[in-house]
Amino acid sequence: MSNTAKYAASSIPAARIDWVDYAKGICIILVVMMHTVNGVEQVLDGMGWMHPVVDFARPFRIPDFFLVAGLFLGRSIHGPLSGYVDRKIVHFVYFYLLWLTLQFPVLHFDGMVEHPGYFVKMWLFSLVEPSNSLWFVHMLAIFYVVTRLLRNVPIWIVFAGAFILQSLYQLVIIDTGWGIIDRFCNRYVYFFLGYAFAPQIFQFAERAAKAPLIWLAGLMAWAVVNWWAVTLDLHEQVITSFVFGMAGATAVCVVSSLLTRFKAADFLRYCGQHSIVIYLTYVFPLVLMERFVLPKFGAPFGDIGLASALTLILAVGLPLMFHALIRGTALNFLYVRPKWASLTAKRSGKGRASLSAE
Template sequence: MTTGSDRIAWVDYAKGICIIMVVMMHSTLGVQEATGEPSWMGALVAFAKPFRMPDFFLISGLFLTRVIDRPWRRYLDTKVVHFAYFYALWVTIQFAFKAPGFAAEDGWAGVAQAYALSYVQPFGTLWFIYLLPIFFVVSKLTRGISPLIVWPLAAALQIADVQTGSIVIDEFCARFVYFYSGYVFADFFFRFADTVQRHPREATALLVAWAVFEAVVVFSGVSALPVVGLALGFLGALAVITSGVLLWRYGLADFVRYSGEHSIVIYLAFFLPMAATRILLVKVAPGLDTGLIALIVTAMGVVVPLILHRLVRNTALSFLFERPDWAKLKPAPVSPPAKAS
């Protein structure tokens, strides 16, 4: 199940579903806050809440076995410095756009303080790529510890619903079990995807049954209970994997696959077209259905970053989405072999 390169198609489809749901959530909640009205898109956001981020983290851990045994320097370059570069770049870009508003409330000293704090407390929509390097490092540090010890501890942290006020601590406790599961149970998830591919009709029926079950559990309020939330995260991840495999198998919605292939592009840049479209529509079309506004804002949040990415490729602005050489750790020098005396 591959695309034209060595990418696995259903993984890109699953990532595409995840990133679209993330943009949908931010767009819809922003529109509802701006208008003061609920929307039918809000129901979709609530439906996806139990599995939206768990699935994203689980998929992020699927290929960790391929790289976790690399030397630390190479590992840190691709799994820490890579994300640190994009976080620092895009948090600076976000502050450049939001600084005037912050300054009007707290003064420019407050802006500088908030910017410095963003390197301790992840800012806005960027917390996902702030947390990923931490997950990669913790997974490598615990490489020699049995999953029979690490996984129950990670699950216990999720069930505990830790609330300290620190985004890093709270989200680590809530999400690490999914990332770690993608890593240690990768074989299971790939076998599951192969089973879906071989039995598409049965998989489709189960997907429909899951959707009904998910809706009942979410809108009855049961999804917020301990243990239930953990289970829903994994069930939702399997549902997204199933959806990705079925979309690939039937050749549908290639845009979703393309979005997944470039999910980091969307994640980094969606905040600006999302905010601009929301402000514009709320002002010029105040009578427009709130759900329709949220849908349009979501579409712009997904499409515009992809267009921007195509426009800046091979230009002086390519650094927006491609890490330049100066931001990479150079390989450790290799000592020449000792000469025989």
């Protein structure tokens, strides 16, 4: 193990870090907001007041999601292969296959009715090319495999390669038409930075919490610049997409650190602790609203923004309520990986009891 890797592993906190949960909570709500706002506006054929919020988050929504996902990888990347494969690959494969099977009949009901073999064909195709929002879970498993294979390569070489891939994607030089390849090229740099520079990120977040006034001023300046970048589509251009992605991810870290200091917005922290629960389940209340409620009743008071906000609340709240209700029941397998799906359960006597895989 290199000295850098040893430092990274030893500098990553062993306990749960509150600001990370806040950051996850912000990210998952922004992701669900994007899907709900776009879906509701399409159904109601109009644009609401939440649309600018979705646009504002475009530069950093997914970059921060992957950056945070890589923060704790240094704890285990140099550990035993069996444990790594179990926690970082099998873990996500289990939930991907399970929820792909559960979501598919809901998202593709018409296709299944018209073509009897549609489910099997598209289910198998989704193993290599995710066709719905579960692509994030699918991609995480790939990122963990690649990073394990590259763990002994100097950090700056991997970072340079990942940055070049992201730049080539933004230049449309890499445009294969395969989401799995294109998303990897566009997003891996953020995941790797979260892993490789985790100690520095944790130190930065700790310092930010100690100087709230300075960082609040910085956040206001960033918000203005970020909105300017969105209006000019700079978040979709080579180099500037990376710059504004990292700037936004930094801003989320600062906001999360400040929320931790002042013990504010505890609901965000709870959402972060159960971010994958929300991610796996939000499509069900969203589809209910899009296909049945909104087409029949329309927007409340004719306000599309209000319809989007209510749908967002349901898409975030109902999964959390459902998760709380089934905890410890026979349906626990939906959110807790059972022993039979674990490579290490027989030796440890325990199944994986979390979706975080940290």
